[in-house]
Amino acid sequence: MLALASGNAAGSRMRYSLFSLLREALNGQAGWPAAWRDALPRAHYDIVVIGGGGHGLSTAFYLAQEHGITNVAVLEKGWLGSGNIGRNTTIIRSNYGEPGNTPFYEHSMQLWEGLEQALNYNAMVSQRGVLNLYHTDGQRDAYARRGNAMRLHGIDAELLDRARVQELCPFLAFEDARFPVAGGLLQRRGGTARHDAVAWGYARAASTLGVDIIQNCEVTGFDIVQGRVRGVQTTRGPIAAGKVGMAVAGNTSHVAAMADLRLPIESHVLQAFVSEGIKPVIPNVVTFGAGHFYISQSDKGGLVFGGDIDGYNSYAQRGNLPTVEDVCESGMAMMPMLGRLRILRSWGGIMDMSMDGSPIIDRTPLEGLYLNAGWCYGGFKATPASGWCFAHLLATDRSHPVASAYRLDRFATGLVIDEKGAGAQPNLH
Amino acid sequence: MRLTCPFCGPRDLREFTYRGDATLRRPDPDAANAASAFADYVYLRANPRGPHREHWYHAAGCRAWLVVERDTATHAIGRVALARNDQP
Ligand SMILES: Cc1cc2nc3c(=O)[nH]c(=O)nc-3n(C[C@H](O)[C@H](O)[C@H](O)COP(=O)(O)OP(=O)(O)OC[C@H]3O[C@@H](n4cnc5c(N)ncnc54)[C@H](O)[C@@H]3O)c2cc1C
Ligand SMILES: [Zn+2]
Numbered sequence: 001m002l003a004l005a006s007g008n009a010a011g012s013r014m015r016y017s018l019f020s021l022l023r024e025a026l027n028g029q030a031g032w033p034a035a036w037r038d039a040l041p042r043a044h045y046d047i048v049v050i051g052g053g054g055h056g057l058s059t060a061f062y063l064a065q066e067h068g069i070t071n072v073a074v075l076e077k078g079w080l081g082s083g084n085i086g087r088n089t090t091i092i093r094s095n096y097g098e099p100g101n102t103p104f105y106e107h108s109m110q111l112w113e114g115l116e117q118a119l120n121y122n123a124m125v126s127q128r129g130v131l132n133l134y135h136t137d138g139q140r141d142a143y144a145r146r147g148n149a150m151r152l153h154g155i156d157a158e159l160l161d162r163a164r165v166q167e168l169c170p171f172l173a174f175e176d177a178r179f180p181v182a183g184g185l186l187q188r189r190g191g192t193a194r195h196d197a198v199a200w201g202y203a204r205a206a207s208t209l210g211v212d213i214i215q216n217c218e219v220t221g222f223d224i225v226q227g228r229v230r231g232v233q234t235t236r237g238p239i240a241a242g243k244v245g246m247a248v249a250g251n252t253s254h255v256a257a258m259a260d261l262r263l264p265i266e267s268h269v270l271q272a273f274v275s276e277g278i279k280p281v282i283p284n285v286v287t288f289g290a291g292h293f294y295i296s297q298s299d300k301g302g303l304v305f306g307g308d309i310d311g312y313n314s315y316a317q318r319g320n321l322p323t324v325e326d327v328c329e330s331g332m333a334m335m336p337m338l339g340r341l342r343i344l345r346s347w348g349g350i351m352d353m354s355m356d357g358s359p360i361i362d363r364t365p366l367e368g369l370y371l372n373a374g375w376c377y378g379g380f381k382a383t384p385a386s387g388w389c390f391a392h393l394l395a396t397d398r399s400h401p402v403a404s405a406y407r408l409d410r411f412a413t414g415l416v417i418d419e420k421g422a423g424a425q426p427n428l429h
Numbered sequence: 430m431r432l433t434c435p436f437c438g439p440r441d442l443r444e445f446t447y448r449g450d451a452t453l454r455r456p457d458p459d460a461a462n463a464a465s466a467f468a469d470y471v472y473l474r475a476n477p478r479g480p481h482r483e484h485w486y487h488a489a490g491c492r493a494w495l496v497v498e499r500d501t502a503t504h505a506i507g508r509v510a511l512a513r514n515d516q517p
Contacts, residue, residue: 253476264472266449267501312447313501315478320430320504322443355472411472412465 013208016120035200036207041214041236045073047394048232048241050219052076054085055372056247057202058387060211067395070210075234077218081199084249087349089272089306091285092381093130093190094155097146100405100417102153107402108385109189115384121201123193129284130190135179139289143185158186169286171337179290179333192296198383222259229368245370245394250350252373259366264355264411269314269348270377271323275341277301291330305331319348351377356416361389362408370394433509436491444489450474451482451496478502484512
C-alpha cells in the first residue's frame, strides 16, 4: 500500500466506482490518489487509539462516522496492517452459542454485509458459507443445540446430514476409519473477506473523515497525572490525549504493563498455511470436528488453512514444527486429497489469548485508558463490531448493549464467557 | 525448539507439555483476601515479552516437571532446572 506523506490536511478522496475505473483505464491509471494520508503526529488529540490493526482502524472510523469525533489518531508501531489483520485465515461467521457472544458476532456479521458500501472499498466479503463438520452423535447434538441458539437469535443455521454434506463437499473423508464425516452445521451467511483490504478500506475511510493514521510510531509509555491518563510517549515524541484506547492484540500485556496493569491474557503464536494455487475445489469454509483444522480457498486458488496455537507464551511471530505436523495430520484426516498439494508459505501471528476465550471491551482501572483485547484467534470476524462497540465506549463512556458482557472484571466476579473452554490454561480450568 | 532436560539431555519440543508461568504462588486459602488473591492467581499473568520462567512437563521422557527460562521474543532457551528444587 502506497501512501504519500501529505501533512495533516484532510486528504482528497476519489470515490471508487465503475465510472472512476473506466476513466482511469483510459487515463493510463495515472490519476489514482493515495488511498489514505500517512499523517504526521500532532501535539494533542481528543482520542488516541494505539494499534493500527483491524480493530484500531475500525474504531477510528466509527468514532468519526457514528460519533462525529474526528480529532483522532491511530498510532501504529510498524506499518499499517503488519499485525494479525494481515496474517489471519480470513474466516467470518456468527455461529456462537453463549449469550454474551451471539448478539455481538451477529452485529459484526450484519456490518460485514454492508461494509463495502459503507467504506466504498472492495473488501471481497464472500458469503460462501461456513460448514462445521460433526463425526459423532454427541457432536451432532451439540451442533443442533448451537444451531437452535443461533436461530432463536434470528441467525441462519442449518443442520446437514451426511448426504447433504456430500453434495457440498464430495472430497471429504466420509469413509475414514476413525473420524468418518457424519454431517455438519452450516451457516450460509458466513464466509471469508480479504483481510488486508479490510485494513486498507477502514484506513481510507477514517482518513478521509479526518483521522490521522501515524505509522512507525510505537507507544513506549503513558503520561499519567493524578491517576488519569493524559497522553502517551511514543518513538515520535509525546502525544497528549483526552482518552486513550488500546487495540494492540498480541501486545496487549506488554503495553498494559506500561500502565502497571496485569491482565487475564497470555500471548501465544498461531500459524497459518497456504498451498500452491489450484482450480476451484473448496466451495466454502470447512472445519474439522475431530481435531482443530479449518480451510478455505482464496480467490487466487491457494488453499488457506490452520489449526491450533503452538501452546506456549510467545511474541516471536513464528511457530515450531510439531504444530505444522499436527495441522497437516488433521487436514489429511479430513480431506485426504490435501496430500497431493505442496505448502507454499506459512507464517505466525501473536494472539491475545484471554483466560476464558472471550474478548474484553471495557474501561480499565486507570481513568482515561480503555481496553480492547482478548480476541484469541477469532478477532478478524469481530473487526467491524469490535470497532463499533469500542468507539461507542470511547465516545459515550458506556458499554454498547451487544458488548456489555465483555467486562474486565468478569474474571473476578465469575461471569466468564467460556464458549469452548479454550482459554490459555487458567490452572483451575 | 528443543529443551535440555537435566535427566534426558536435549530433547524435541513434542516430548514436552507446557503449563505456563512458573512464578505464580498459590495464595493462602485462609487469608482474609483469599477470594481476590485466588482470582488474581488463576487469571492474571505478567505475560512478558522477553525472559519468562515457565513450567514444562517432560511427558514423553522422564516425566519430571521442569522450570525453564525462555525468551518469549526469540524462543531462546536459558537455564532448565527441576521444578521440585524451585520452591520458595
Ligand atoms: C494465523 C492467524 C489466523 C487467524 N485466523 C482468523 C480467522 O480465520 N478468523 C478470525 O476471525 N480471526 C482470525 N485470527 C485472529 C485475528 O486475526 C485477530 O484476532 C485480529 O486481527 C486482532 O485484531 P487486530 O486486527 O486489531 O490486530 P493486529 O492487526 O495485530 O493489530 C494490533 C496492532 O497494534 C500494533 N502495536 C502493538 N504494540 C504497539 C505499540 N506499543 N505502539 C503502537 N502500535 C502497537 C501492532 O503492530 C499491530 O499492528 C487469526 C490470527 C492469526 C495470527
Ligand atoms: Zn526428561
